[in-house]
Structure formats: C-alpha cells, structure tokens
Amino acid sequence: MNLENCPYMQKLNISQAIVAQRHISRHKWLNHIGDVGPALEDFFNKYGPFMREVYCEACDFSKVCDEYKIYLKRQEERYKKEADNPLPKK
Secondary structure: OOOOOOOOHHHHHHHHHHHHHHHHHHHHHHOOOOOHHHHHHHHHHHHHHHHHHHHHHHOOOOOOOHHHHHHHHHHHHHHHHHHHOOOOOO
C-alpha cells in the first residue's frame, strides 16, 4: 500500500514499531529466529499489511482515501487468484 500521502502514516508507523517491540521476543522464539533484524523483517512481512489494513479501516477517511481503495482492490484480486489456484493438498 503506497500511503506516502497519508497524513496519518507517521502515527501508523509509530504504532507498528511499538507493537513490534512488544511482541518481537515471542515472535523470534515461535519462528526460531535468532537475531532481531531478521525477526523484525519477518514480523513486518507477515503482519505489516494486516496492521495497516486494520488501521486504515478504522480511519475516518478510509471511505474517501484513494490509496486505501486501490489497496482493497489489489487484495481482492489477490484473494480471488489464490481461490482460483488453491494450495496442493498434502
């Protein structure tokens, strides 16, 4: 999601950093990651988009935010593609 023009992005980034710091030790342990750097990268790859979507959905401007609308459309297309190509069964 390209939210460089969002006036609330700085607040979101601060919130994400606080959440990551709160949970990074457990994330390292659960995912067998020894170093903080790779653990933070993994954490943000896994949970960053979800945190942003929750934050944007709660934003008073989400209904008129073009960047959020674009993001939702891309997510919908991605989910449809995944539904059309399910993971192979083990």
